[in-house]
Structures are given as C-alpha cells and as structure tokens.
Amino acid sequence: MxxxxxxxxxxxxxxxxxxxxxxxxxxxxxxxxLPRIDPRTACPRCGAPTRGGACVECAGRAFAFAGARCLGTLEPPLSRMVVLHKDAGERRLGAVLGALAAEVWLATPPAAPAVPPEAVTFVPASRDALRHRGFDHAEGIAHAVAARLGLPCVRALTRVRGGDQRALGRDARLAALSCAFAPGPEPTPPRVLLVDDVFTTGATLHAAALALRASGCAEVLALALARACGG
Ligand SMILES: [Zn+2]
Ligand SMILES: [Zn+2]
Structure with missing residues (x-):
C-alpha cells in the first residue's frame, strides 16, 4: 500500500x-x-426479472441494442452502492460492481451472438455531470467489465447534449435524448458491449446504441449494474 x-x-x-x-x-x-437478477429467467431484451413469462417492463418498446443484462434490481444494498459510486465519489465501487456484472455476463449473455463483442464502451456522462462529479461514472465500470472480459475499453461515444435524465418520464427522456450522442474519439467497434450504471426505461442506452449503429456498429449489447423496474 x-x-x-x-x-x-x-x-x-x-x-x-x-x-x-x-x-x-x-x-x-x-x-x-445483493438483489441479483437470475439471468436464467431475466428478460433477454431489457434484463428485467421475470417469472419466466413475458416481460412487462419492455413490452412495446423498441431498442437499438440487441439484448441486455443487468446485475441486480435497483434496491438496497445495490441502490446504495450505485449512489455512493455516482454521487458520493466512491470510484472504487465502479471496479467492484463492474467485475460482478461481468461475471453475470460471462455466465449467461442475453443472446448468443455468432460473433461476440470485440470491445466494451460506455454511456458518457453529460458535461454538467462531469463538472459536478469530476469523473465519468460509467467509464470506471466499463474498464472493470473490459478487464474481466479481456476486451479493450474504448471511448466510442461523446455526449453532445442532455443533462441528468433521472427526474424525467419516458417521453420527456426520449425527447431530451434524441441526438444526445455522437461518435467518440476512438473508432466504433463492429460489435460492442455498451455499459451504463442504471437501466431505467432503456431510453439512454437506446439513444447511445442508435449513435453507435449510425457510426457503423453492427451489433450493440447492453450491460448495466442495476435495473430500475417500473420506469
Ligand atoms: Zn424486458
Ligand atoms: Zn456490508
């Protein structure tokens, strides 16, 4: 030490x-x-827990990512850890939780793509959030995921606009998020695993995945730490 x-x-x-x-x-x-989601019965589209039947969380929603996995539901102690990481600056938690999420991914990816992702990327924070927190909260999580999966972590997206979306409803989020992302400083990988901390409506991950696909990415899969259900 x-x-x-x-x-x-x-x-x-x-x-x-x-x-x-x-x-x-x-x-x-x-x-x-940890309120883990059983990956064997999780919805392959949005990662929400189901009892094996149809998912009530993502019914009728179209996503630009091909599938999603989440470590757990947004409940204690995971919810507390997400807040401590993001808003209290406990950056070491990003590595701890990212490694746990990567284990879930390795055990049961949501789809069985013919070719697995070549790289990991993340939903970049808004400029306001970066100024406020001093770090990009999803980046540390993505680095831990990439390290565990043996893949490079690339900055394939930049945030062009859009601040904190957490207080908005789904329609307002979608409106605020359209055109929120643009290609980042590093080339877009052909297939990528997109990482964020919380999956609420999926609107943020959808908008980020749209930008990745618009810049040539053939397939985006999503991985989040926590699934906020009922969003
Ligand atoms: Zn679902
Ligand atoms: Zn404890």
Whole structure:
C-alpha cells in the first residue's frame, strides 16, 4: 500500500458500501444480499426479472441494442452502492460492481451472438455531470467489465447534449435524448458491449446504441449494474 493510500485508510477507513462495516468496500454478507437478477429467467431484451413469462417492463418498446443484462434490481444494498459510486465519489465501487456484472455476463449473455463483442464502451456522462462529479461514472465500470472480459475499453461515444435524465418520464427522456450522442474519439467497434450504471426505461442506452449503429456498429449489447423496474 502506498503511503498516501495508507494515510487515507487511517483517516477514513474503508467501509462496506452496504452496511458500513469497516474492512472492505463490499462485505461478504452484503455481497450475498445483493438483489441479483437470475439471468436464467431475466428478460433477454431489457434484463428485467421475470417469472419466466413475458416481460412487462419492455413490452412495446423498441431498442437499438440487441439484448441486455443487468446485475441486480435497483434496491438496497445495490441502490446504495450505485449512489455512493455516482454521487458520493466512491470510484472504487465502479471496479467492484463492474467485475460482478461481468461475471453475470460471462455466465449467461442475453443472446448468443455468432460473433461476440470485440470491445466494451460506455454511456458518457453529460458535461454538467462531469463538472459536478469530476469523473465519468460509467467509464470506471466499463474498464472493470473490459478487464474481466479481456476486451479493450474504448471511448466510442461523446455526449453532445442532455443533462441528468433521472427526474424525467419516458417521453420527456426520449425527447431530451434524441441526438444526445455522437461518435467518440476512438473508432466504433463492429460489435460492442455498451455499459451504463442504471437501466431505467432503456431510453439512454437506446439513444447511445442508435449513435453507435449510425457510426457503423453492427451489433450493440447492453450491460448495466442495476435495473430500475417500473420506469
Ligand atoms: Zn456490508
Ligand atoms: Zn424486458
């Protein structure tokens, strides 16, 4: 451990993001209590939990991504971890949760594409969010996913407009998100795994996937940490 890290640990010991127990960012009890979505019965289109029947979350919605997987539902302790990561600046949680999401992906990808994704990319934060938080919250998650999958993480998108969408309903989100994304500084991979932290209506991932496909990507698959159902 470097001296700076040692001092930081002394002044503010690492605590579990779920229960505040000192020691690790995610204690074994809280890891066991994560509201995981069973990938065997999850909706292959949107990643929502189902009881094996038709998905009520994405019925009637068209997505530009071919399938989606989510680690868990947006409930404690996962919801708390997402907030601590995004809004309290606990950037190490992005790596922890990204690695867990990658495990789910490896075990059961939502579709069985003939050719798997060649790279991982992420939904870039708006300029306002970047200024406010000081980091791009989905980027760290995507890097952890890419490392676990043995794929490069590329910046294939930029955000051209659109701020925080969380307070908006689906129609308002769709209107705000149209044309929100443009090709990024790195070339668009032919097949890509698109990462974000929360899947609510799917509108953000859809808009990002549309931009990727418009710049030549043949297939986009989506992976999120948390599925907010009823969005
Ligand atoms: Zn805990
Ligand atoms: Zn669905």
């Amino acid at each position: 470097r001296l700076a890290e040692g001092l930081a640990e002394l002044l503010s010991p690492t605590r579990c993001a779920g229960c505040e127990l000192p020691g690790a960012l995610l204690c074994p009890d809280c890891e066991g209590a």
